[in-house]
Amino acid sequence: MGEWVRVTRGAPCPICRKPDWCTVAGDGTAACCMRTESDRRMGNGGWLHRLGRDLLGAPARAAGPPMARRYLSAEALGKTWARWAYSTTDAQVDGLAGRLGVSAEALRVLGLCWAWPHEAWGFPMFDGDEEFAGIRLRSDDGDKWALRGGRQGIFIPQVEPQGETLIVEGPTDAAAAATLGFHALGRPSCNGGAREIAAYCRRHGIKRVSVLADNDSPGIKGARALCGQVGLPARLMVLPAKDLREWVRNGGTRQAVEACLAVHRWNV
Numbered sequence: 103m104g105e106w107v108r109v110t111r112g113a114p115c116p117i118c119r120k121p122d123w124c125t126v127a128g129d130g131t132a133a134c135c136m137r138t139e140s141d142r143r144m145g146n147g148g149w150l151h152r153l154g155r156d157l158l159g160a161p162a163r164a165a166g167p168p169m170a171r172r173y174l175s176a177e178a179l180g181k182t183w184a185r186w187a188y189s190t191t192d193a194q195v196d197g198l199a200g201r202l203g204v205s206a207e208a209l210r211v212l213g214l215c216w217a218w219p220h221e222a223w224g225f226p227m228f229d230g231d232e233e234f235a236g237i238r239l240r241s242d243d244g245d246k247w248a249l250r251g252g253r254q255g256i257f258i259p260q261v262e263p264q265g266e267t268l269i270v271e272g273p274t275d276a277a278a279a280a281t282l283g284f285h286a287l288g289r290p291s292c293n294g295g296a297r298e299i300a301a302y303c304r305r306h307g308i309k310r311v312s313v314l315a316d317n318d319s320p321g322i323k324g325a326r327a328l329c330g331q332v333g334l335p336a337r338l339m340v341l342p343a344k345d346l347r348e349w350v351r352n353g354g355t356r357q358a359v360e361a362c363l364a365v366h367r368w369n370v
């Protein structure tokens with residue numbers, strides 16, 4: 103039967119037609135569906151369904167109209183996150199912290215959870231009102247995707263800022279900043295999250311922001327645009343490494359970050 107391959111949006115489960123959680127045998131002879139029962143329960147909690155080889159790659163069964171695009175509510179996302187977060191052990195967090203080169207505490211304040219149905223780490227994303235907007239998923243290999251039904255949002259540490267914040271790209275760079283003792287918000291990408299960041303800063307009395315750009319041209323372009331969008335004094339620093347986490351891994355300290363920031367001017 104060979105290896106089991108996880109289903110995707112492009113190649114959904116042949117049994118339940120969903121794009122996640124289920125797996126299909128590499129040779130296409132069987133599916134392990136996590137949602138639809140059969141008479142054979144598998145060790146991972148799913149059910150075995152024998153497939154004719156021709157089922158794979160066949161067009162979706164005509165089972166009614168295509169699903170409308172629907173978003174999960176903040177409440178549903180919060181419950182999902184809580185279920186995963188409260189079953190995530192300190193040992194799991196410590197393990198990931200060691201592999202990423204950040205502190206376990208930094209991962210916890212960013213809401214890290216083990217999203218077991220996806221076999222991935224999860225970081226909650228928030229909208230401008232600090233409500234749950236979505237959950238970013240990240241495999242141990244560093245592949246990134248988002249929980250289906252969620253939206254993009256920003257990564258927010260559950261720590262009160264003291265008048266200033268750093269803005270970085272992604273949850274692991276926000277964790278790298280928190281590891282050095284900075285308050286930092288994470289953008290979902292090099293050019294998202296401006297509105298949510300501006301709203302957060304207003305609500306928390308932040309007076310000025312330092313935007314740390316990943317050292318590539320989309321990163322620098324996105325950071326420059328953000329400086330003009332937050333509505334506060336801002337300064338831009340291009341990181342001397344691929345990203346902040348790499349800098350921290352290579353020995354970057356709080357003093358080094360502050361020294362580099364100090365040579366950059368505020369834009370107002």
Ligand SMILES: [Zn+2]
Pocket residue numbers: 115116117118119120124134135136137138
């Ligand atoms: Zn399935």
